[in-house]
Amino acid sequence: MVFWNQLSMTKHIDVDEKQPFLSHLKELRDRMLVCVIAVGIAFVVTYYFKEKIFALLMEPFIKVMPSKSSFIFTGITEAFVTYFKISVVSALFLTLPVLLYEFWGFVSPGLYEKEKRYVFPFIFWGSLCFLAGILFCYLVIMPFLYKFFVSYSAEFIIPMPDLKSYMNLTLKMLTIFGLIFELPLIAYYLSKAGIINYRMLSSKRRYAILAIFIVSAMIVTADAAGLILVAFPLWGLYEVSIFIAKFFGKKEILNESL
DSSP: HHHHHHHHHHHHHHHHHHHHHHHHHHHHHHHHHHHHHHHHHHHHHHHHHHHHEEEEHHHHTTTOOOTTOOOOOTTTTHHHHHHHHHHHHHHHHHHHHHHHHHEEEEEESSHHHHTTTTHHHHHHHHHHHHHHHHHHHIIIHHHHHHHHTTTBBBTTBBOOOOHHHHHHHHHHHHHHHHHTTHHHHHHHHHHHHHHHHHHHHHHHHHHHHHHHHHHHHHHHHOHHHHHHHHHHHHHHHHHHHHHHHHHHSSSHHHHOOO
């Protein structure tokens, strides 16, 4: 009889442990569904304006393109796939506030009540930082890089860039810079939570700089000037993150470190 009582208690505990896990999975599913619906609705809009978005993304290269140069595509479906990819990525950019809100909503149950009030600043500054990264890439990085690439053209060397390769590189760069510009925001929240502090970031500066140049080399494989143009702004963002962690970080962590 004791054995059966212990067995039933064990089963009851197992059910209680599984229940929160299943509820978390259900919440994750629901929030992912909201994200998919939001991206789907945005995709309808971005696909309708796909030609205008395409022209906007082509403009940095067209401004430096030689008169006899033109874009080509070699696959039958390449142009369609390119338009489709542009529309999907643009939809993701457009719905970023929704994606950030759903992400915050999923992790917020594990936060204190005073920490939950950061949801709207998180969405606002997260979207703003991502947009700043995209604009910096579009207005500063891309014109310089494409001008450098085209400078290798000559009378018998006419650039005929592949449409797919160009758009893949452009979308990759825009996405990477958008994510990288989130670094100060991440530093702010992690320092407020006491996970990091400015002394930690300062002590890891040499490794961070090495990682920055490695990432920059992965983005720009062309020349030293392009590498520096990408690496130095990222280095600047890291220094800004140290400044943010120092002045906005959790005071208890700072006091313990002094």
